[in-house]
Amino acid sequence: MSVIDFEPVHQQSTAEMIADRLREAIMRGNLAPGVQLGEADLATRFGVSRGPVREAMQRLLSEGLLYSIRNRGIFVIELTVDDVVDIYRARTAIEGGALALILDGRRDIAYTALGPSVTDMCAHAESGNAAGVSDADQAFHEALVDSAGSPRLVRAARTLLIETRMCLGALQTTYPDLREQAQEHVDLREAIGAGPKPRARTLLIEHMNDAIHRLRRRYPEQVDR
Template sequence: MTDPLEPISRRSTAAIVADRIRAAIMRGTFPPGTQLGEVDLAQRLGVSRGPLREAMQRLVAEGLLRSERHRGLFVRDLDAADVRDVYTARTAVERAAALLLLAAPDRAPAVARLTTAIAAMEAAVAAGDAVALADADHEFHAELVAASGSPRLHRMSRTLLVETRMCLAALQQNPPPPESLLAEHRLLRDALEQGDATRMTAVLEAHMADAVSRILDVTLVDPAAGESGEAPALPA
């Protein structure tokens, strides 16, 4: 599959560090709001503060971290507006990717990959593994955008998917109903396979709307003291 020759292309240390931190944020190792000390992270990763700071700047540019002068770097915490915004942007990106895929000459391999992701979701549901389910969900959408062949949509999507995981990690306590989640993804794949653009966009938008309403409803129900319509994710 992968050519063992040629493009060894060792990535820069900053890129590797950025990927690590990104994965850690996505995984929930660093909950939103936590401060990331530079010296601590640097010696934990075995690098100096220079490359680490470069990696941090990348993540700040992506919107995953928030930098305060002489205060430090903090993992961004997302409020209700952010949740809506993430899903608005995701809808825009994934819709464009899907339309690009529909215009492609051969979308069979893409459909196959989506089916693989769905299979992973099914296995996760069968095993009752919520984390694996979220992973497979993530993989489904990542594959969808990657298959479009658009590097810019792909890059945007990567950041947005990480933010999605941040939202989900905040309310991991209340997982979504696995059946409807699976059904929505199957619908998405089917619409893509059949080449029905209008149906695909409709399903995609419904899927996103469902997700955001699910997240926001949960967060609004939980505190049980909701006079203001604001989400409770702002403890400050």
Template sequence: MIADRLRDAIMRGSLAPGAQLGEADLAAQFAVSRGPVREAMQRLVSEGLLHSIRHRGIFVIELAFDDVVDIYRARTALEGGALELILDGRRELAAAALAPSVAEMTARAEAGDAAGVSDADQAFHEALVQSSGSPRLVRAARTLLIETRMCLGALQTTYPDLREQAREHVGLREAVAAGAPERARKLLVEHMTDAVERLRPRISS
């Protein structure tokens, strides 16, 4: 529970990049002893969301543009692997699983709700990986999706038109549902490549 709350705080920016975490403060905040807090922090260190500096403490990671490139390269490989499993007999299951996040993203985009679109975007990619049926891909994707939200910071989205963001995901779901593997693969790669280019001017190298 504590690890989940820390992940959420890091993802949403309430624990900012570079912030130092104190066991005593967090234990008081969560109304628990320091032991579970220490264990949760070490779990996030092993996941790469926190890092430990000897004699100084534990800090939230900070992401440079090289990290952004690496995150999206890893996501392309991981979600591409999930897509291959989906296209090999799990297409209908995936199309159904992706439908709620696509509908929510479209509605949030029409309402001009950037944070809502971003939440639905994350739900879409979580559903995509979960539809692969691979627990290991799901575990690996969790950290990458949190890091993706960290890349955005307070921006929530890099799309000037939220409806364009929604349309990209509608198109990917339709390609999965239609059983168009080449189109689905192409749309996924283009989506990831475009995300890196949108973030380039916003994150220091």
């Protein structure tokens, strides 16, 4: 096959770089839910042509982080409480699959990988830094899925984790003490490292279900409509 059949590498990497920055901005709330994105404006801000921006936006459209309205434009997703409940249900399936692989010969790998995020989470919880706890929470679950050694699970989890980070502000306020949130992750890590396998599975499911129950209690009028 001729080399000219391939897309130039610099264009592909530029589009991926832009996509990464847009994901980060959406996750952090710097691009607010419902805000409209324009190719020309983004191209100017990134200092690139519109082609890589268009490609980056198409990637995020396919991932569900952006949505398109015919004749109006492209917008950042807006998550309802029902959406967030569904996200946690999907994460339970994906992270449960990752945990099954971890418990089948990768426990030491996972225990080591989860260490830094647990340390960070506990430190931020002690100081009352809710944003730091959220960052460490996401890092924990990214490390959990990464430790399974499955690129497909990693891809499947990525968008769900970004969507979760978008809503973690609401979840934080449901914890009376951030140390409780950190302790859940300490216990889960210990169970993954050396505890009985059924306990690790149970703790993961309980952790996910707890997030759903907290949302239902905080926003009872917005769920199961």
